[in-house]
Structure formats: structure tokens, C-alpha cells
Amino acid sequence: MTVEVTNFWWVRHAPVKAMMPGRxxxxxxxxxxxxxxxxxKQIADQLPTEAIWVTSSLSRTKKTAKAIAEQGGYPIRPLAYKELMEQNFGLWQSKTWDDLEEDTEAAAFWTDPATTCPPDGESFRTLCxxxxxxxxxxxxxxxxxEIICVAHAGTIRAAIAQALNLSPxxxxxxxxxTLSISRLQHFSEVSRPDNWAVHGINF
Known part of the structure; x- marks a missing residue:
């Protein structure tokens, strides 16, 4: 019986410049x-030296991937996937969560943040x-x-949800x-083509 093991190393990008809490x-x-x-360098030392590198199409993931690889001393050519972008918060982007406290459209979001869609955006369920x-x-x-994915908090939560069969x-x-690793392992065999193991989250 042949079992194919695919390792995913999820890395959240470096902190946003001049990050404002709640933005x-x-x-x-x-x-x-x-x-x-x-x-x-700590992250580079923990990652496999031979791997497929994947990022989202946003520059903060691409730049983080390049910086990690430079610290590790190995060249990479990351593949960018728009599907791995952070959740689209639509008209709420650039605002703070405090700004939304008085927003009537945000009331449903506070009740059900997983399935409520921000105006002109997408729900977390859609992201998943x-x-x-x-x-x-x-x-x-x-x-x-070995697949190294440099992505976003929402994206990584969604990947873990897939592995653990969690609801959004x-x-x-x-x-x-930011700059944490979450390691997931996928096992594929004929009788059970979609098994997962979680080796660590947010380390």
C-alpha cells in the first residue's frame, strides 16, 4: 500500500509596517x-531546504518569503496564488474595529463573524x-x-480548519x-485519500 505524504509549512508574513492595533x-x-x-533566521533554520515555495499575490508575503530564504542562504522562486490572499473586508479595509462599533452594517458581523459578508467583501466561510x-x-x-506557504492569518486558519475539519x-x-509556523501533514492513500496530521500551530 502506497501512502503519499505531503508536508505543508504555513508561515504568516512579517508585521505590517507601522501596524496600528485593530486596523x-x-x-x-x-x-x-x-x-x-x-x-x-530562526524560521529559515526550521524549514526544509528543498521545497516548493508558495505565497499569496500580496507583496507582504512575497517579501517575507524572500527575506526568510536569504537568511537560509537558498534561492527560491515562489509561486503566487491569489486564492491564498487574506479575507477581503471590502469597505471596512483601512478602518479599525473600533470604527465599526457604531456601524449598523457591522451588527450582524459581531453576531456571526464567520458567515457575515462585509460590504463589497467576502465572508470568512468564503475564504475557507x-x-x-x-x-x-x-x-x-x-x-x-515539502510545500512552504507564506500567507496570512485568515488563510492559515482556513488551512488548519481543512486539516482538522473545523467549522469556520x-x-x-x-x-x-506574525512570523510563526504552523505545520500540517497530508496523507493520501487509495482507501483514505484525505487524512491529515497537525504537527504544530503558531510555533
Whole structure:
């Protein structure tokens, strides 16, 4: 019996430059702070040296991937997937969560943040669906390989939800820090084509 094992190393991007607590960045293409070379080196030392590198289409993930690889001393050519972008918060992007306290459209969001869609944006449930499709695609395209995905907190929560069969609401409880690693392992065999193991979250 042949079992194909595909390892996913999810890394959240470096902190956004001049990050303001509570600011909603979503799919805004903002810069990131790469000054913590010690942490970047720690991450590089934990990742496999031969792997498929994947990022979202936002620059903060691409720049973080490049900085990690430079610390590790290995060249990379990351593949960018728009499906791995952060949740689209639509008209709420650039605002703070405090700004939304008096917003009548946000009332439903506070009641059900997993399925409520921000104006001109997408729900977290929709994010989970697109991330799952992308992960499934990567498994089929690169079976049995090491895949390093530099992405966003929402994206990584969605990937963990897929592995653990969590509801979107429960996945939102996961804390994913900037410059953290979450390692997931996918097992594929004929009788059970979609098994997962979680080796660590937010380390």
C-alpha cells in the first residue's frame, strides 16, 4: 500500500509596517517590517531546504518569503496564488474595529463573524472555501513534497480548519502570530485519500 505524504509549512508574513492595533488591512497591499533578522533566521533554520515555495499575490508575503530564504542562504522562486490572499473586508479595509462599533452594517458581523459578508467583501466561510480548493490543488500538483506557504492569518486558519475539519466559526478562535509556523501533514492513500496530521500551530 502506497501512502503519499505531503508536508505543508504555513508561515504568516512579517508585521505590517507601522501596524496600528485593530486596523483592518485585509487585501490591501501594504508593506511589512523585515527588521527582525533573528526571527527570520530562526524560521529559515526550521524549514526544509528543498521545497516548493508558495505565497499569496500580496507583496507582504512575497517579501517575507524572500527575506526568510536569504537568511537560509537558498534561492527560491515562489509561486503566487491569489486564492491564498487574506479575507477581503471590502469597505471596512483601512478602518479599525473600533470604527465599526457604531456601524449598523457591522451588527450582524459581531453576531456571526464567520458567515457575515462585509460590504463589497467576502465572508470568512468564503475564504475557507477558496483556500481549501487551493490546498487541494497543491496536493494534486506536488504530491509527496515539502510545500512552504507564506500567507496570512485568515488563510492559515482556513488551512488548519481543512486539516482538522473545523467549522469556520471554530477556526476563528485560532491565534496565528506574525512570523510563526504552523505545520500540517497530508496523507493520501487509495482507501483514505484525505487524512491529515497537525504537527504544530503558531510555533
Amino acid at each position: 483592518i488591512y485585509g487585501q490591501r497591499d501594504v508593506g511589512c517590517n523585515l527588521k527582525d533578522s533573528e526571527r527570520l 472555501q477558496r483556500v481549501e480548493k487551493c490546498v487541494t490543488h497543491l496536493i494534486k500538483k506536488y504530491p509527496g513534497q 466559526a471554530n477556526a476563528l478562535r485560532l491565534k496565528i502570530d
